[in-house]
Amino acid sequence: xxxxxxxxxxxxxxxEPVHLPCxxxxxxxxxxxxxxxxxxxxGPEYVIHGLTSNVNNRMASLAIAEDRKSSTLILHRATLxxxxxxxxxxxxxxxxxxxxxxxxxxVIA
Amino acid sequence: xxxxxxxPSRVICKSGTSVKIECRSLDFQAxxxxxxxxxxxxxxxxxxxxNEGSKATYEQGVEKDKFLINHxxxxxxxxxxxSAHPEDSSFYICSARDLGTYNxxxxxxxxxxxxxx
Numbered sequence: 011x012x013x014x015x016x017x018x019x020x021x022x023x024x025x026e027p028v029h030l031p032c033x034x035x036x037x038x039x040x041x042x043x044x045x046x047x048x049x050x051x052x053g054p055e056y057v058i059h060g061l062t063s064n065v066n067n068r069m070a071s072l073a074i075a076e077d078r079k080s081s082t083l084i085l086h087r088a089t090l091x092x093x094x095x096x097x098x099x100x101x102x103x104x105x106x107x108x109x110x111x112x113x114x115x116x117v118i119a
Numbered sequence: 120x121x122x123x124x125x126x127p128s129r130v131i132c133k134s135g136t137s138v139k140i141e142c143r144s145l146d147f148q149a150x151x152x153x154x155x156x157x158x159x160x161x162x163x164x165x166x167x168x169x170n171e172g173s174k175a176t177y178e179q180g181v182e183k184d185k186f187l188i189n190h191x192x193x194x195x196x197x198x199x200x201x202s203a204h205p206e207d208s209s210f211y212i213c214s215a216r217d218l219g220t221y222n223x224x225x226x227x228x229x230x231x232x233x234x235x236x
Binding site: 044046048051052053054055056059095097104106107108109110111112 | 123125151153155162163164165168210212213214216224225226227228229230232
């Protein structure tokens with residue numbers, strides 16, 4: 011998997027938007043950008059993924075830079091239940107996901 | 120949506136006993152499932168890749184005789200921690216990808232917290 015770089019931690023106020031950055035300067039042309047999150051004491055859950063165009067789903071939005079060397083996961087209104095570790099991963103085909111340290115998001119009421 | 124069911128969610132056992140963890144894909148088939156281990160405050164570490172109908176592939180440093188993996192059907196993989204010791208205490212997580220998809224999302228079980236006394 012191509013290497014990704016994320017901040018160790020971020021903090022947000024409840025009901026505010028959160029922008030979680032990820033740098034992946036060595037991304038190849040066919041690498042998808044995946045985001046997962048892990049809530050405390052649970053297995054990871056899929057959040058969103060994309061290739062080139064920005065993507066939206068019920069959980070979040072994914073903004074992908076034009077050169078694809080970075081992306082941003084956007085939570086439009088953070089809630090306390092969004093407190094988790096967020097992982098940005100560039101999987102290679104059908105190989106298993108390789109998890110880095112991710113970004114620990116804290117949400118303040 | 121697709122769900123991966125993992126049982127048990129928590130197990131406490133005595134040192135020297137064996138523990139079996141089950142991972143089922145509930146509404147899709149998976150020829151391959153992945154087993155991860157996670158220690159407190161650390162990220163997930165891949166232990167092995169479970170292949171339906173064939174031997175599992177283990178990551179470097181993971182003892183295949185200690186962590187027995189069986190993937191007997193397209194919807195079930197099991198991980199057995201044999202002769203468990205306190206250092207095996209960890210959070211074990213399985214995951215699977217829908218058969219026939221490529222570069223698509225992985226689905227994860229809810230994890231099993233193993234505590235060996």
